[in-house]
Amino acid sequence: MAHCIVAEAEAILDKEYPVLDKGFVRLVDYLGSDERVVQAARVSYGSGTKSYREDAALIDYLLRNEHTSPFEQVVLTFHVKLPIFVARQMIRHRTARLNEISGRYSVMKDDFYVPAPEDVALQSSDNKQGRSNEPLAPEAAEAVRDLLRLGQKESYDDYLRLVNQGIARELARINLPLSLYTEWYWQIDLHNLFHFLKLRLDAHAQKEIREYAQVMFEITKKVAPRCCESFERHILGGLRFSKEELAELKRRLGMAVDAESLSGKALERFEEKLRSGRQL
Numbered sequence: 001m002a003h004c005i006v007a008e009a010e011a012i013l014d015k016e017y018p019v020l021d022k023g024f025v026r027l028v029d030y031l032g033s034d035e036r037v038v039q040a041a042r043v044s045y046g047s048g049t050k051s052y053r054e055d056a057a058l059i060d061y062l063l064r065n066e067h068t069s070p071f072e073q074v075v076l077t078f079h080v081k082l083p084i085f086v087a088r089q090m091i092r093h094r095t096a097r098l099n100e101i102s103g104r105y106s107v108m109k110d111d112f113y114v115p116a117p118e119d120v121a122l123q124s125s126d127n128k129q130g131r132s133n134e135p136l137a138p139e140a141a142e143a144v145r146d147l148l149r150l151g152q153k154e155s156y157d158d159y160l161r162l163v164n165q166g167i168a169r170e171l172a173r174i175n176l177p178l179s180l181y182t183e184w185y186w187q188i189d190l191h192n193l194f195h196f197l198k199l200r201l202d203a204h205a206q207k208e209i210r211e212y213a214q215v216m217f218e219i220t221k222k223v224a225p226r227c228c229e230s231f232e233r234h235i236l237g238g239l240r241f242s243k244e245e246l247a248e249l250k251r252r253l254g255m256a257v258d259a260e261s262l263s264g265k266a267l268e269r270f271e272e273k274l275r276s277g278r279q280l
């Protein structure tokens with residue numbers, strides 16, 4: 001199987017893509033490409049003998065029908081600087097391999113995330129885990145940002161005081177807040193990266209992790225553009241229906257259906273799914 005080199009990916013290796021106020025994502029390395037997925041699926045050698053159209057159709061077929069193993073042949077390694085609370089969401093994707101900077105060995109930098117004024121909002125009234133779509137008034141938002149900065153400064157000053165007293169770094173760090181930036185190398189195969197992106201590009205995901213996911217997706221397009229096109233078409237831009245929802249859809253299309261109608265909350269969720277074009 002030939003070694004895959006992608007000119008577009010080579011051109012952005014180690015390029016720093018800024019995220020949030022102080023974070024970034026860099027593509028450190030990659031293994032494989034669209035070509036590797038095709039090679040693995042056909043169990044062939046060399047550059048392959050099929051046309052671009054046939055290769056794209058094969059990738060489309062594999063992704064649409066959930067043949068996952070060929071996509072696992074492509075691996076990307078990212079260097080990411082991100083707030084700890086975003087890192088704790090990313091680490092839930094246990095299929096990634098990572099190595100993170102250690103506060104036991106290193107003195108942590110004075111880098112903290114402060115949301116932009118337009119990102120400061122009240123708790124959502126209809127989403128228990130998210131914020132309202134309406135930002136606070138500028139004066140109120142700035143007051144929140146000042147309060148966050150004050151807490152971060154006090155926490156970091158206390159941390160440095162303990163470090164300078166010779167207190168063990170593993171103890172001095174324990175009061176540092178979730179807004180502190182950390183760094184890690186994060187390696188994942190394309191199949192599991194697509195699963196991560198499906199969840200973290202969704203509107204229900206926290207805005208900060210959506211920003212990291214979007215940048216990582218743009219980088220991935222450089223490595224495997226045809227795979228990403230297929231992912232956008234069938235996963236990001238597609239919908240999956242339950243048995244009952246499918247029956248409701250058939251009913252609306254005038255097809256004969258022998259099933260109970262959706263009602264109540266189930267019907268509301270179905271209507272919202274059709275309007276928003278996303279999984280609920």
